[in-house]
Amino acid sequence: GAVVSQHPSWVICKSGTSVKIECRSLDFQATTMFWYRQFPKQSLMLMATSNEGSKATYEQGVEKDKFLINHASLTLSTLTVTSAHPEDSSFYICSATRTTGTKTDTQYFGPGTRLTVL
Amino acid sequence: DAKTTQPNSMESNEEEPVHLPCNHSTISGTDYIHWYRQLPSQGPEYVIHGLTSNVNNRMASLAIAEDRKSSTLILHRATLRDAAVYYCILRGLDSNYQLIWGAGTKLIIKP
Numbered sequence: 001g002a003v004v005s006q007h008p009s010w011v012i013c014k015s016g017t018s019v020k021i022e023c024r025s026l027d028f029q030a031t032t033m034f035w036y037r038q039f040p041k042q043s044l045m046l047m048a049t050s051n052e053g054s055k056a057t058y059e060q061g062v063e064k065d066k067f068l069i070n071h072a073s074l075t076l077s078t079l080t081v082t083s084a085h086p087e088d089s090s091f092y093i094c095s096a097t098r099t100t101g102t103k104t105d106t107q108y109f110g111p112g113t114r115l116t117v118l
Numbered sequence: 119d120a121k122t123t124q125p126n127s128m129e130s131n132e133e134e135p136v137h138l139p140c141n142h143s144t145i146s147g148t149d150y151i152h153w154y155r156q157l158p159s160q161g162p163e164y165v166i167h168g169l170t171s172n173v174n175n176r177m178a179s180l181a182i183a184e185d186r187k188s189s190t191l192i193l194h195r196a197t198l199r200d201a202a203v204y205y206c207i208l209r210g211l212d213s214n215y216q217l218i219w220g221a222g223t224k225l226i227i228k229p
């Protein structure tokens with residue numbers, strides 16, 4: 001149980017275009033979803049935290065108008081990279097937490113999406 | 119969240135036990151110790167977590183020092199598929215379940 005999927009697994013786009021990445025919790029309802037970015041040979045960097053039905057909380061230095069997050073349901077969150085540029089090329093990873101009753105589980109991660117902006 | 123310190127890399131032979139250390143001297147009483155691992159080009163995978171007592175699951179064991187200022191992840195019999203970056207993370211109760219990621223330990227398994 002506790003499987004998180006991401007789509008697409010990789011995407012190549014032209015500079016200036018927008019790209020949408022989907023994150024789904026397949027077998028549980030995710031109260032909170034997280035979006036991370038990871039550059040080569042570096043650790044994960046938290047971009048934003050989102051709770052279903054409310055606005056995402058962005059980390060310092062992350063532009064909310066550039067990285068649009070929508071968490072419309074308990075099983076789906078989307079990250080849209082608007083007007084992408086080569087410096088946005090990175091590995092984007094989502095995660096989700098599961099709550100059962102009053103107990104909240106650990107984070108379960110998606111397989112990641114490799115974005116390359118030409 | 120308190121900070122953790124891990125060695126940058128470790129090597130081990132296949133089918134031998136591996137002990138991955140983590141120091142967290144500023145841990146607070148309510149911080150949980152979480153371990154994740156990340157295989158190349160994949161999302162992180164939960165390994166184990168604990169608070170005070172040692173923990174075992176099908177993947178690994180977690181040994182927590184009595185003063186909780188350090189912990190050790192134990193892989194009982196490493197395989198080539200265990201080659202990954204292992205992250206030791208502290209998560210507090212009031213952290214909105216965020217995980218603050220350090221650099222981790224790159225585990226190299228030699229056949």
